[in-house]
Each structure stands twice: as C-alpha cells, then as structure tokens.
Amino acid sequence: MKRVAVDIGGTFTDCFVVWDGNYVQRKALTTHHNLALGFNEALDYACGDLGVDREALLSEVDSVRYATTLGTNALIQRRGPKVAVLVTAGFKSVLPISRGRGYGEGLDISRQMDIPNAARPDPLVPIPMIRQVRERIDYKGAVVMDIDEDDLRLQLRELVDKGAEALVVMLANSVVNPDHELRVREIFLEEYPAHMLGALPIVLSHQVAGRKGEYVRGMSAIMDAFLHKVMYHGLGTLELNLRNSGYQRPMLVVHNSGGMAQLNSTDALQTVHSGPVSGVAASEHLAMEAGLGNVVATDMGGTSFDIGIVVEGGVKHYDFNPVIERWMVSVPMVHLVTLGAGGGSVATFDRMYNTVKVGPESAGSDPGPASYDRGGLKPTVTDTDLLLGYLDPENYAGGKIKLNPRRAKRAIEDSLCDELDLDTIEVCKLIKQTVDANMANGMAAELRARGYDPGQFTMLAYGGNGPLHACGIARSLGIGHILAPPYSSVFSACGAGNMHQMHIHESSVFMVLFDSNRKQLFNDYTRFNEIVADLEMRGSEDLTRQGMRTEDIRYRLELDMRYGNQRVETAVVTELSRLASMADVLKLMDQFHTSYGDRFGAGSQAPEAGVRINTIRVCAYVELETVRFAGIKPTGPDKAPGAPVGSRACHFVGVDGAVETPIYDDAALEEGTRIVGPAIVVTTATTYLVEPGWQYRAAGQGAVWFKQLAD
Structure with a gap:
C-alpha cells in the first residue's frame, strides 16, 4: 500500500505517508494564502525520510486524501460570494427567523443565557436578497399551484442586477417532489446561459439535504453555495499542484460524514470539520482493532480542542442537524464538540472574575504565538508551556521552528502579570490549570449529557499538543488511563488515510409503522422498498462514477423514528434492507424500542402514541485497505529507560518551585519502556x-x- 493523507489545520499541515510498510509522519506550518505550499513542505520532509523525491512518490501512490478546515475558516471570516435565495411565496421570513433559535445556536451555555446581549449572527444572505416564487407543492408532493414563470423570470433578473454571485433555490416540500426546483434551474439557464454568466452556481436545496424542514434545509444549501467558491479555488489549487508534481489520479476529499469521495463528487458543506472527523474515524478504527472498549477521542492542535465519542463496538455518534458556526444545517455529520483551546489559544485577563481566560481567540500560524518570533504579541498556551519548561526552544516541531523564550515572557508580563499581581511562572501555572480544566469540563459535559461515566472511558490524546496536556486534563476529569496513539501528532491525517469511500443519501417520509388509533401495522412494503432501492441506486451511482466496482459496494440502512408526534427522533441502524412481512415491521419496532430505552431510560418508551418513520437514510460505501494497528495494549515486562539525554527545570501545577526534570528522546518509545513522572519525552x-x-x-x-499512580 502506498498512500498520502493530509490534514490541513488552522496552524499546522499534517502529512502521513504509507510507503510499502513504512509509515512516515511530518508537519509544516499551514500557508493560508496558498495551501499547496504547506502541503509541499510537509510532503518534502516525508520524502526526505523515505529517500525518494516528491514526483517519484506521487507517481506511485494509490491515492492522495485531504482533510481540511478551509470551509470552517471561510465561515468564521465570512469569506464568500453574495448569495441570493428563492423561496416559496409566504416563506420569506423562514431564514431570518431561524426557528427562533438563531440568537443562541453555536454559542456556549454562558452566552446562550446572556439574554440582554443576545444577537443574531450577521446573515449569510441579507433579507433584500431573498425573493419569493409563486408556486406550491403540498406535503405529499402534489402540485397545488404551478410556478408563475413570468414572475420568476422577473425575480431572477432583479437578483442578478443586485449582484448575486450564487443562487439557492429552497422551495417548500421539494424533498418529496423536486419538479419545481428543477424547473427553476431550467428557467435560470434559459435566462442566463453559462456563456453569459460563466460559473455562477445554482444550488437546489433538495440535492443538498434530503429531509424536511425548510430552515435547516435552506441553511444547508446556502452554506454550500457560500463555500462553493473558496472550496473550488482552494481545493482546485491543491489538485493542480498534484498534477504539476506528477500525480494523475483523482484527488480524494474527506467528508464530515466519516467517509470520503473524489473532489467532483463532494459538496462544499461536506468538507466542514473534516479534519477532526478524520481523528474520530482513526479512533474508531484503533478502538476496534485493539479492543479498547469505550473511547473519548481528544484532538488538541494549535487552534482548537475537538472531542468525539466512540463507544464499545466502534459505534460513532452522529449529528443529523449539526450546528456549523452559528447555523443549524441538515446533513449527517459525525458528532463533535469543538472548544477554543489549542496551543495557539490566547490568554487574556478576565476582569469580572479577576483571573485568566484562555481562548477561543487563537494566534493561528501567522503570526502565531509570541514565541514563534513572527510578530505575535499576545500570550498563548504554547508560550506558557515553553516558560514552564515543557518545550525545548531549539527542538520544537522537529526543529523546524525555533522558539524565543524572551518574546513569550514579554507577552505574558505585558498582558497579565500586573493585572493578576503574580510573577511570570505563577501566571503560566494559572494558564495551564485553566486550559486543562476547560478541556476537562468540556469532556465531562459531553460524556455525562449522553449518560456516560467518564471513568469508564479510555482517553485518546492526540494532535500536536495532546500528549503535552493529557495528564492535566485527565486528572481534572477523573480518568486514570490515557493512550497517546501511534502517530499521535498527525493522528487525524492517519485517519484520513484509513477512510473508506462513502456516500450518504436520505429521504424525508411520513410512514406510520403502528397506528395507535386504528391499531394497525404498516403494510405498504412496496413504497418503503422503492425508497430504499432509490437511495441505494444513488449511492451506487456515486461510487461507480468514481471507479468503484458494483460488487464491492455495501449498504447500511438507518431510520429516524419517533413515537407519535414527539419532536425527538432516534436514529436506528437496522440489518434489514427491505420489508417483506409483518415480522419485519415488528422487528424494526423492537429495535426502535430498545434504542429509545437505552437513550432515555427503560420505561420511557411510549408505543401507545404510535410509531413513525420520518427519514430513511442509506449509507453506500466501499471498504478499502487500512493501516493496521498492532500491539497497542501493554504486554511483557517493564523496561527501564536508558539514561536521560538531559534535564530541565520545570514547573508543575500544585508543586512549589522548580523541579529538575529528566528528558528522554525517541529511544523511550521502545516497547515496554516505563518512566515514572515527572519526566519529558521529546x-x-x-x-x-x-x-x-x-x-x-x-x-x-x-x-x-499514561497511568495515574495511586496516592
């Protein structure tokens, strides 16, 4: 197997190369103005380790996979085209009202509760760019009113005259009958052929999100249109760079659903958070191969701290209505919680509580932390770790970045020491304690909200700063076992290298499995089976178009189910692929009954209200060769470490004064080596x-x- 996988983060670009049984991990600073430059630098480092030049390597690998935060950064910076939206007449306020939740979505609990200062985010589409189409389709898909085509052409002309650079069509109930959205596209192309407006994209909401719910479906399509340009140029530049370096196969892009696809089969929205999702996928793969049981995956990079949960058996949690930035969308995405706590997180003085606050602002890679000596003036977590003695200023990032302790000290003294009336080291200890507690609190809230005891989980600590802060986080959380996985500093890139090609398609339905009023079970098996077959066909077409063999394609059927008119839906993964009898219906209901009880407690089920299916979802995938993890669990006798290569005065939270701490090198990675802290392994x-x-x-x-010793 020969493969290149890349995770382009906010601070570092991570590269993981598989080359005939050799695994190489390398990093370079992310070059936001041209992502290809950072990729080339990281890949060249890896090529140097393998003794092969870049062109020769790229001409032989079977694939190049990208996970990127390009879309996430574009949303944060509001960097996108002027988007216009066409909605069904009477639905113009659906997007601005945002289901009445726009004030709080995407914010932490403290800011959600700050009602007096509540404010909606700046809209991606201003109200004057939302226009109404005279048409109507009912909830069953029947046409109530045909499109007023003359009025539609007038609305299109006005939007183009106002400078629209992308067009979204979001018509009511288009997921059950897309004819009107398709007709709008035909009329648009009649009015403005491609040779007249060039590459002005038109996005149809039913093609982006297949479930009902006008607001979330509309926001999914708007976000896809908003990101289209930056993703097209950013990823297009990366693909062109590959072509210039001798790589001729299609470039693969990681999706936030946990799979990947070729660039020409990828929507812009599917790439948001794809980097952290790659880490969760790698955690799932590792947990299953090594039999780790319940795992909480934690990725501490330069900009953020991402949390994912993998319960025993490798089951991932999905968000079917995730909040991206400040907006709820309707795309299946691996569940993640992201905190503004990374190596580049900025520490500031909190006047209200007379203490230090860490994040969510980040120094990124340019200018970066003050110690990078690139013009950064604000104190960060990396500056703190340097002054506490944990980092070697001459050997950071494999020696590629030299850290300046004087810059770090000046940044902390100028910003925090006088305000807190503490010396530099005490301030640094306070910053470390705060950032570790923030990450531990985020993990505890995520686990306990889902009914899990943190003590029953193994913490996976990866990312550039994961193994550096793992002990402090776990101590605050009450977890006694930590695993820094293989290739921990580029573990998300490793996960991208392990991805399978996959597409998810879904359809909103209204199916009553059990009618509590009539005491009847569902019997329209033909309708159910036709919808599943259509979704399978769409997934199969996606994969065969990318060169996959039909016989290699596998399918997974998922259903969103609920009791009666409840708002809460539960996703049920079933082994059934078709319904053929009453026994199949009863089996499906029993699965739902069990899943609901596991989630909300035994006895909470309410079959007397009836059982309904709201969404049918099919995951089509092809399993590809993956990296094998072996010998992850400790076995055999302990080995004493070799002699330290040096020592450094370090400062620890809860310990007075400096502690002379031994330093070990790569030799300490030899299997069985046991070291009792305090110690540093560089x-x-x-x-x-x-x-x-x-x-x-x-x-x-x-x-x-890492294991916590008994007191």
Missing part, C-alpha cells in the same frame, strides 16, 4: 509530558500509555 514528532503522580509506558508502533 521525539521527532511530539512531546510527551509525564506529570508528577503519573507513569509512562511505551507500547507497540509508538503508542504510549
């Missing part, structure tokens, strides 16, 4: 901090276990 890829009261033990493939 490798070419990352830094492991073993805090007092913890032990370090190396396992196979460079995996490292």
Whole structure:
C-alpha cells in the first residue's frame, strides 16, 4: 500500500505517508494564502525520510486524501460570494427567523443565557436578497399551484442586477417532489446561459439535504453555495499542484460524514470539520482493532480542542442537524464538540472574575504565538508551556521552528502579570490549570449529557499538543488511563488515510409503522422498498462514477423514528434492507424500542402514541485497505529507560518551585519502556509530558500509555 493523507489545520499541515510498510509522519506550518505550499513542505520532509523525491512518490501512490478546515475558516471570516435565495411565496421570513433559535445556536451555555446581549449572527444572505416564487407543492408532493414563470423570470433578473454571485433555490416540500426546483434551474439557464454568466452556481436545496424542514434545509444549501467558491479555488489549487508534481489520479476529499469521495463528487458543506472527523474515524478504527472498549477521542492542535465519542463496538455518534458556526444545517455529520483551546489559544485577563481566560481567540500560524518570533504579541498556551519548561526552544516541531523564550515572557508580563499581581511562572501555572480544566469540563459535559461515566472511558490524546496536556486534563476529569496513539501528532491525517469511500443519501417520509388509533401495522412494503432501492441506486451511482466496482459496494440502512408526534427522533441502524412481512415491521419496532430505552431510560418508551418513520437514510460505501494497528495494549515486562539525554527545570501545577526534570528522546518509545513522572519525552514528532503522580509506558508502533499512580 502506498498512500498520502493530509490534514490541513488552522496552524499546522499534517502529512502521513504509507510507503510499502513504512509509515512516515511530518508537519509544516499551514500557508493560508496558498495551501499547496504547506502541503509541499510537509510532503518534502516525508520524502526526505523515505529517500525518494516528491514526483517519484506521487507517481506511485494509490491515492492522495485531504482533510481540511478551509470551509470552517471561510465561515468564521465570512469569506464568500453574495448569495441570493428563492423561496416559496409566504416563506420569506423562514431564514431570518431561524426557528427562533438563531440568537443562541453555536454559542456556549454562558452566552446562550446572556439574554440582554443576545444577537443574531450577521446573515449569510441579507433579507433584500431573498425573493419569493409563486408556486406550491403540498406535503405529499402534489402540485397545488404551478410556478408563475413570468414572475420568476422577473425575480431572477432583479437578483442578478443586485449582484448575486450564487443562487439557492429552497422551495417548500421539494424533498418529496423536486419538479419545481428543477424547473427553476431550467428557467435560470434559459435566462442566463453559462456563456453569459460563466460559473455562477445554482444550488437546489433538495440535492443538498434530503429531509424536511425548510430552515435547516435552506441553511444547508446556502452554506454550500457560500463555500462553493473558496472550496473550488482552494481545493482546485491543491489538485493542480498534484498534477504539476506528477500525480494523475483523482484527488480524494474527506467528508464530515466519516467517509470520503473524489473532489467532483463532494459538496462544499461536506468538507466542514473534516479534519477532526478524520481523528474520530482513526479512533474508531484503533478502538476496534485493539479492543479498547469505550473511547473519548481528544484532538488538541494549535487552534482548537475537538472531542468525539466512540463507544464499545466502534459505534460513532452522529449529528443529523449539526450546528456549523452559528447555523443549524441538515446533513449527517459525525458528532463533535469543538472548544477554543489549542496551543495557539490566547490568554487574556478576565476582569469580572479577576483571573485568566484562555481562548477561543487563537494566534493561528501567522503570526502565531509570541514565541514563534513572527510578530505575535499576545500570550498563548504554547508560550506558557515553553516558560514552564515543557518545550525545548531549539527542538520544537522537529526543529523546524525555533522558539524565543524572551518574546513569550514579554507577552505574558505585558498582558497579565500586573493585572493578576503574580510573577511570570505563577501566571503560566494559572494558564495551564485553566486550559486543562476547560478541556476537562468540556469532556465531562459531553460524556455525562449522553449518560456516560467518564471513568469508564479510555482517553485518546492526540494532535500536536495532546500528549503535552493529557495528564492535566485527565486528572481534572477523573480518568486514570490515557493512550497517546501511534502517530499521535498527525493522528487525524492517519485517519484520513484509513477512510473508506462513502456516500450518504436520505429521504424525508411520513410512514406510520403502528397506528395507535386504528391499531394497525404498516403494510405498504412496496413504497418503503422503492425508497430504499432509490437511495441505494444513488449511492451506487456515486461510487461507480468514481471507479468503484458494483460488487464491492455495501449498504447500511438507518431510520429516524419517533413515537407519535414527539419532536425527538432516534436514529436506528437496522440489518434489514427491505420489508417483506409483518415480522419485519415488528422487528424494526423492537429495535426502535430498545434504542429509545437505552437513550432515555427503560420505561420511557411510549408505543401507545404510535410509531413513525420520518427519514430513511442509506449509507453506500466501499471498504478499502487500512493501516493496521498492532500491539497497542501493554504486554511483557517493564523496561527501564536508558539514561536521560538531559534535564530541565520545570514547573508543575500544585508543586512549589522548580523541579529538575529528566528528558528522554525517541529511544523511550521502545516497547515496554516505563518512566515514572515527572519526566519529558521529546521525539521527532511530539512531546510527551509525564506529570508528577503519573507513569509512562511505551507500547507497540509508538503508542504510549499514561497511568495515574495511586496516592
């Protein structure tokens, strides 16, 4: 297997190369003005390790996979075209009202509760760019009123005259009958052929999101149109760079659904958060191969801290109406919680509580933390780790970045020391304690909200800063076991290299499995089976268009179900692919009954209200060869580490004064090596901090276990 996988983050571009059994991990700073430059630099480092030039490597690999935060950054910066929207007459206020939740979605709890200062985000589409189409289709898909085509042509001309650069069509009930949205596209192309307006995109909402709900479906289509240009040029530049370097196969892009596809089969919206999702996918793969049981995946990079949950058996949690930035959308996405807590997170003085606040603002890669010596003036977590003695200023990021302790000290003194009336080291300890507690609180809230006990989970700590802060986070959370997985500093890129090609298609339906009034079971098997077959066909077409063999395609059927008129829906994954009898219907209802009870507690089920299916979803995928993880669990006798390569005065939370701390190098990754903290292990890829009261033990493939020692 020969493969290149890349995770382009806000601070670093991570590269993971598989080359005939050799696994190479490398990093470079992300070059936001041209992502290809950072990719080339990281890949060239990897090529140097393998002794092969870039062109030769790219001419032989079977695939190049990208996970990127390009879309996420574009949303944060509001960098996109002027979008116009056509809606059904009478629905003009659906988007501005945002289901009455626009004030709080995408904010943390404290800001959601701050009602006096509540404010909606700046809209991606201003109200004057929303126009109404005279037409109507009912909830069953029947045409109530045909399109007034003359009025439609007038609305289109006015929007184009106002400078529309992308057009979204969001008509009521188009997911059950898309004819009117398709006709709008035909009329638009009649009025403005491609040779007249060039590449002005038109996005039909039913093609982006297949479920009912005008607001979330409309926002999905708007976000897709808003990101289209930046993703087209950004990823197009990356693909052109590959062509110039000798790579001739299609470029693959990781999707936030947990799969990947070729660039020409990828919607812009599917790429948002694809980097962190790759890490969750890698965690799932590792947990299943190594038998780790319940795992909480934590990715601490330079900009953010991402949390994902993988319960025993490798089951991922999905969000079917995730909030991206400040808007709810309607696309299946692997569930993630993202906190503004990374190595580049800025520390500021909180006047209200007379303490320090860390994040969500980040210094990114340009200018970066003050210690990068690139013009950054604000103190960050990386500056703190440097002054506490955890980082080697001459050997950061494999020696590619030299850190300046004087810059870091000046930034902290100028911003925080006088305000807090503490010396520099005490301020640094406070910053570390705060950022570790923030991440622990975020993990605790996520696990307990889903009914899980943190003590029953193994914490996976990866990302550039994961192994550096793992002990502090776990201590605050009450988790006694931590695994820094193989290739931890580029684990999300490793996950991108393990992805299967996959597409998810779904359809909104109104199916009553059990009618409580009539005491009848569902018997329209033909309708159900036809919808499933159509979704399978769409997934199969997507994959065969990308060169996959039909016989290799697998399908997974998922149903969103609920009791009666409840608003809460439960996703049920079923082994059934078709319904053929009353027994199948009863089996499906029993699965739903069990899933509902597991989620909300035994006895909470309400079959007397009836059972309904709201969404049918089919995942079509092809399993590809993956990286194998072996020997992850500690076995065999402990080994004493070799002699330290040096020592450094370090400062730890809860410990007075400096502690002379031994430093070890890559030799400490030899399987079985056991080190009792305090200690620091500095490798070419990352830094492991073993805090007092913890032990370090190396396992196979460079995996490292941390265990809290008994008091």
